[in-house]
Amino acid sequence: MSSILTNTGSMVALQTLKSVNKGLNKVQDQISTGLKVSTAKDNSSNWSIASTMSSDVASYESLGGSLTSASAMVGTARSAAEQISGILKDIQTKIVQAENPDSDTTKIQAEVTALTDTITSIAKSAQYNGINLVESGATAQDITVSIMRDSSGALTTETFSVGAQDLETLGAALVVGTATVDDLDTLIDSANTAAAAFGAAQARIDAQNAFLSKQANSIKEGVSALVDADMEEASARLTALQTQQQLGIQALSIANQAPQTVMSLFR
DSSP, X not given: OOOSSOOHHHHHHHHHHHHHHHHHHHHHHHHHHSBSOOSTTTOHHHHHXXXXXXXXXXXXHHHHHHHHHHHHHHHHHHHHHHHHHHHHHHHHHHHHHHTSTTOOHXXXXXXXXXXXXXXHHHHHHOEETTEESSSTTOOOEXXXXXXXXXXXXXXXXXXXXXXXXXXXXXXXXXXXXXXXXXXXXXXHHHHHHHHHHHHHHHHHHHHHXXXXXXXXXXXXXXXXXXXXXXXXXXXXXXXXXXXXXXXXXXXXXXXXXXXXXXXXXXX
């Protein structure tokens, strides 16, 4: 039955065309943004998970910068300890030289004093951003090395302490003829122990920083799987929808012409 009041074919064609246009708009949005889930409306679960994971990535990247700075701080202390150890070895050589009967102890004492003053200067100036781990009165520094999220979503941090080493006192006045080789050996051991401790701490910081970088990359891949659009699929879908749109327009045009055939019945 033909009706001039209700064009069923036109209604069906119009609904089909609306559906195609909606899909076309969605695909065009994916292509322009590169995201299949750009808002919570697209997929609330994936958007929420991806948003949390992206927040974690930002935290890891921020912590990575802090660890780089912490590594430099500890590295400054390690370099000072290594340098002081080398100077103490030079002093030890001077002490051995002073034991010779024909040595000029006055000149050797002057050299030793200059070297001990250098130790003191290095210990006092070995600071990074105002923090010194090797001067007298230096205090341990707590460093945050990781951020953890438990199954309930709560965040916690892990820290470890880098102990201070008083290397300034290793530059205390040494008197030629009184100080022994064994005394210097003890001082050298102290400097070496400090250098080893700082080296181990710096190695841990660098290793944790490297892991954080890898962890952040892994999470980014997870976020990508949740929200990024497959551009090859989107491109193919766009072509298909554009074809459907053209056919839908033609179908709607044909359906709109159907009521006009009723006029032929009255001729």
